[in-house]
Amino acid sequence: MTDRRRQPAPGEHAERARPARRGPGELEAEVLNLLWASGGARTATWTQQQLGDDLAYSTVVTIMSRLYEKGLLTRVRQGRSYAYRPVADEAGLAARRMRQVLDREHDRAAVLASFVSDLSDEDERTLRAVLRRQAAGEPGG
Incomplete structure (x- = not known):
């Protein structure tokens, strides 16, 4: 018995399943832009929700931690996580x-x-x- 379901064209499924990859530094720039526009200290959860494109929470935490380590963000404890704020406009x-x-x-x-x-x-x-x-x-x- 043969399977008569339509088979996706080469590359068709992969394009639909995965959003386009960002270039180097693009996600960091998006996070900084969000934080500048927000005017306050924001958590990784808030940032993940604002980015709205199915990024893993751990990815957002990693980006925000890297920005902190580079001296571009400050952070304060907020519950069990941190809230981040840009050090400059x-x-x-x-x-x-x-x-x-x-x-x-x-x-x-x-x-x-x-x-x-x-x-x-x-x-x-x-x-x-x-x-x-x-x-x-x-x-x-």
Whole structure:
């Protein structure tokens, strides 16, 4: 007796069963974006529910723990788990990354000079205005 049920085409079942894989760092970025938007400390359970695409709880805990270990999140005990909060907003995180790159270089002046020479006219004007405000002791860097 032969089985007359339709057989899936090669690759058809696998595509339907599994969501597309994220690229490196994409899940970390999604978690950070969620936490920035939430405005408060959030648990892995809350984060898992918000991501809403069948991620395992352990995956979310792992991502949040890694972000904590990288110094991007703080955490406080909440019952038997932790609630996490970003240490900086998006601009602060970008500035932190820029400082980390600069800190790895031996010739900081050359790196900064190269960076500034590649700025657009608008970005250069913005940088000059920021530096003037800081020199004058004004807030808002």
